Amino acid sequence: MSFTRTLRAVSGAVLAGALVLGTAPAASADYIRDGQWALGAFGADDIRQHSTGKNVIVAVLDSGVNGNHPDLKGNVLSGKSFAVNGGPANQEAVEDHGTAMAALIAGHGHGPGRADGIMGLAPDAKILPIRTKDYDDSFHGNGFAAPLRYAVDHGAKVVNMSFVQARVDGEEKAAIAYALGKDVLLVAGMGNDGDATPQYPAAAPGVLAVGAVAKDGNVWKNSSYGSHVRLLAPGEGIYSAGLGSKYRQADGTSDATAYVSAAAALVRSKFPDLTAGQVANRLTRTAITPDGKSDIGTPSPKYGYGTVRPFRALTQDIPAGSKYGPLKAPEVEESRSEETGGATAGDAGVQEASGSSGIGIPPIVILGLVLVLFVAALVVVIVVVRRKKNNGGPPPGGPGGFGGPGGHVGFPPHQAGPYQQQPSSYGQQPSSYGQQPNPYGQQPGPYGSYPPVPPAQPPGQ
The missing domain is CATH 1.20.5 (Single alpha-helices involved in coiled-coils or other helix-helix interfaces)
Incomplete structure (x- = not known):
């Protein structure tokens, strides 16, 4: 599969005839902005009153980014290409996928009042572009492990991974664990096959997996599903930036992933002390399901916790939660030494967890x-x-037997701990999110009427 085809597996096909010159008259540019239906659904104008993603770097592991696009200029760092020729990744002129993702995250528009072109959900965030592959789909080094570690080591707090592959190796799992250890949130797309076949890195423990929602509020028909999906975001008919000064329109979980990465950047900007998992916790607990429920206890294999609502994530009073939040703790595997035949790091972890001595x-x-x-x-x-x-009488130390009354040495009567005394707010308080006519809580729109969707029903059926 070529590099372009791999990206399309998450992004969906670009709609024919949808490329529009950015230098066209104002009516054309306005049409692009007006076509960003997701911004209206999110209530982007109100969101910007609370956060714009400032001081947050979002790495885009993709095809590279056209940093000179009028809607992105000034928001794109140099980055790095891991393709055979190396160099920076902010001058992409062949494949538009990475540019599109960057614009959905941190596009700032152009023209008077920046009213034209693409506006991203986090327009003050910075994009760290990282080209992961050559156009023949070949990796250099250990898959996406080296690009991901580069992103972490160069300041990214959110990493957007709008691509899929059949599996992850030990180096890639170790890179995912490294990222979470450095408090970096990883966001990846479920894929566009419309089935439950796991695709990676979305299916890897430690990654926030994203599916797509259509304009009518239901799960997009080609969005893949499974027990690891956590959130949905708009992924149908999405306008974004392309190469040169052009634009494109596409469907797919790739675009949905970019919107969730942008939402994460907004939360990380406003709440810089939250861990990556706690940011994911805010996003999932304020999401809404297709049948109008919020703050559900168990994610559905079809839509996870529901569609992301950035405004709610920024404004609701949400307990921070645990370090990893709704994310599964990452797995780490290392290659077994061929010279010594010794156990891997993963083997050692299993031995400790099972109670084995591991000494042999x-x-x-x-x-x-x-x-x-x-x-x-x-x-x-x-x-x-x-x-x-022979001697008779009690042992020394008094009638208690072990140094004092009651027969106890240093063991006071059991005291209930704070975890038993404090009531949990998770699932205890009635939720008002499902009562709003619009799940994003901003303005009425097509999201106001969700038909019930059985969790086990495959998408598009």
Whole structure:
């Protein structure tokens, strides 16, 4: 599969005839802005009163970015290309996918009042472009592991991964764990096959997996699904920036991923002390399901916790939650040493978790030691009993037996801990989110009427 085809697997096909010159008359540019239906659904004007993504770097692991596009100029860092020729990644002139993702995240429009062109959801965020592959779909180094580590080491707090692949190797899992260890939120698309086949990196533990929602508020017909999906975002008929001064329109979970990355940037800007998992917690707890519910306890395999609502995530009173929030703790695997035949880091973790010693002592030896200790303890008990019969009276230390009243040394009566005394706010308070006519809580629109969608029903059926 070529690099372009790999990206399309998440992005969907660009609609024919949808490219429009950015230097066209104002009516054309206004048409592009008016076509950004997701901004109206999100209530982007109100969102910008609370956060614009300032001081947050979002890495875009993709095809590279056209940093000279009029709607992106000034918001794109140099980045790095991991393709064979190397160099920066902000001068992309062949593939428009990365530019489109960057614009949905941090586009700032152009013209008087920046009223024309593409406006991103987090227009003050900075984009760190990282080209991950050559156009023949070949990786250089260890898959996306090196690009991801580069993003983490160069200041990214959110990483957008709008691509899919069949699996992840040990180096890539280690890179994901490295990112979460450095408090970086990873966001990836589910894919556009419309089935439950796991696609990576979205299916990897530690990654926030995103599906697509259509204009009518239902799950987009080609959005893949599964137990790892956590959020939905607009992914149908999405206008965005292209190469040169052009624009494009496309469908896919790739665009939805970019919107969730932008929402994460907004939250990270306003709440810089939250961990990556706690940012994900805010996004998932304020999302709304296609049947109008919010703050659900268990994600659906079709739509996760629901459609992201950035305005709610920025304004609701949400407990911070645990370090990883709704994310699964990442897995780490390392290659087994061929020279020594030693256990991998993953093997060591399994041994510790299962209670094994990991020292390599044969079970028969351990059993023998246990028997010896048992016999020795029995002998001690017999000796003590005989001495007590000979001497009489209680052991020293008073009537309590072990140094004081009640027979306890240093063990006070059990006290209930704070975790037992504090009521949990998760699922206890009635939610008002589902009562709003618009799930984004801003203005009435097509999202106001969600038909019920059975969780187990495949999308598009």
